[in-house]
Amino acid sequence: MAEAGADRRLPAGDDERFVGYGAMGVPFRSGHYLALRNMQASSVGPAYRTIWHRDPAGRWTIFTTVDPQLSCPRYFGAAADAERVPAIELGWRDDWTLEVSLPGRLSWQLTLVRTAATAALSGMGGAMPEAAWNSSAILSSMSPMVRLMLHAGRIRLAGRTPNGQHFKAAPRAVWRVGGGTARLDGHDLGPLGPLREQTRLGDFWLPQSGLFFAGGARFSATAQSVGPVAAGSRRAAVRP
Numbered sequence: 001m002a003e004a005g006a007d008r009r010l011p012a013g014d015d016e017r018f019v020g021y022g023a024m025g026v027p028f029r030s031g032h033y034l035a036l037r038n039m040q041a042s043s044v045g046p047a048y049r050t051i052w053h054r055d056p057a058g059r060w061t062i063f064t065t066v067d068p069q070l071s072c073p074r075y076f077g078a079a080a081d082a083e084r085v086p087a088i089e090l091g092w093r094d095d096w097t098l099e100v101s102l103p104g105r106l107s108w109q110l111t112l113v114r115t116a117a118t119a120a121l122s123g124m125g126g127a128m129p130e131a132a133w134n135s136s137a138i139l140s141s142m143s144p145m146v147r148l149m150l151h152a153g154r155i156r157l158a159g160r161t162p163n164g165q166h167f168k169a170a171p172r173a174v175w176r177v178g179g180g181t182a183r184l185d186g187h188d189l190g191p192l193g194p195l196r197e198q199t200r201l202g203d204f205w206l207p208q209s210g211l212f213f214a215g216g217a218r219f220s221a222t223a224q225s226v227g228p229v230a231a232g233s234r235r236a237a238v239r240p
Contacts, residue, residue: 159203177210
């Protein structure tokens with residue numbers, strides 16, 4: 001369902017652009033946090049998939065199917081470990097249920113639901129012209145409205161990443177994550193639920209209730225190069 005709604009065409013521009021779909025973020029009451037990006041087109045390299053994981057101590061790891069320089073660690077690696085993996089597998093059981101697998105590590109199932117708020121935001125997002133999605137002023141003015149409608153804590157659609165680039169998020173369609181389960185390294189992450197304190201990476205705030213999106217993002221030219229992080233090395237997560 002979300003995959004069918006994703007537009008794989010990159011918008012015009014001379015900045016760094018991505019389109020696809022994924023879990024904007026899903027918090028667990030245990031303190032774990034997961035996010036998913038299935039970027040089906042990229043202006044800086046091949047299509048890729050990433051899984052973001054935050055442990056209860058606040059440490060972030062981004063698992064990526066391509067060189068970290070060409071995916072999410074390019075922008076968020078200053079606040080997270082980066083680990084390249086052979087594959088991240090996705091399978092739609094039906095229009096509302098997605099199964100995600102990081103072979104040998106993570107098994108994750110998400111159930112999506114449409115609500116009045118997500119339907120309204122998706123309708124508005126689909127009607128907005130590209131120029132509006134590329135305006136930091138418009139995106140900044142939208143952020144408080146999105147927060148009030150979704151009741152998912154603070155949300156910013158434009159700002160600065162931990163690596164120093166400016167981002168503009170364009171979630172053209174949104175769904176609520178109504179349920180799901182996850183096991184990481186043999187451990188059940190437990191029920192979904194908000195973190196004690198909302199977490200963020202730079203100005204990018206992770207929602208306090210599970211949200212799924214189809215759309216894209218823009219980033220200014222890379223300000224800081226980030227390569228793979230050595231095994232066992234950790235960077236401190238950015239705190240609210």
